[in-house]
Amino acid sequence: SQQGEEDPQALSIQEGENATMNCSYKTSINNLQWYRQNSGRGLVHLILIRSNEREKHSGRLRVTLDTSKKSSSLLITASRAADTASYFCATGPSLVNYGGSQGNLIFGKGTKLSVKP
């Protein structure tokens, strides 16, 4: 089963614009990660934010996490055509809830981003 839901499902923007994608999840988490996937193949890890962090930056990426609302957002600034891909959020379960024995990530369905040159 999938716990996360990305919003929107699809996003089309012009090069140079900012792209914002949102993710909501259901259970308590240890961390939240964002991945990018091109052409339905391997996922590339973008950024990890821990449950005790609220915001994190990496280059043109900015991720926020609101554990009270169980939501996260990924902002890509000054987008490029090469940013065209599907973006997934994935949550790592809480050690408290799962007793430290479960390390799998739970993915949402993804946002398909298209950046037009």
Added chain:
Amino acid sequence: GAGVSQTPSNKVTEKGKYVELRCDPISGHTALYWYRQSLGQGPEFLIYFQGTGAADDSGLPNDRFFAVRPEGSVSTLKIQRTERGDSAVYLCASSSHLAGTSTDTQYFGPGTRLTVL
């Protein structure tokens, strides 16, 4: 260093046949994960190994699916009596930290696209 590798990259088989999919994790990574991704969906967890043992196989859909990691490095996912519904991209990931900790970044391979005719 080399990333996670998976072979074959594509596998076409007939309904009822047996297939093996191989994953070579990043050297030194103790945790290894298998996920399955259907078209238009996010990856779904199948099984996770910590060292040689399967720490969590709760994601395996039924007893036709089995995975091994005999020496704590390479893993093989085995599917018996394949069905058309098994067609998907099978992704492998590995991580270096204790699974479930806040810095558990998973690095994914390119996947094996399995098509069952």
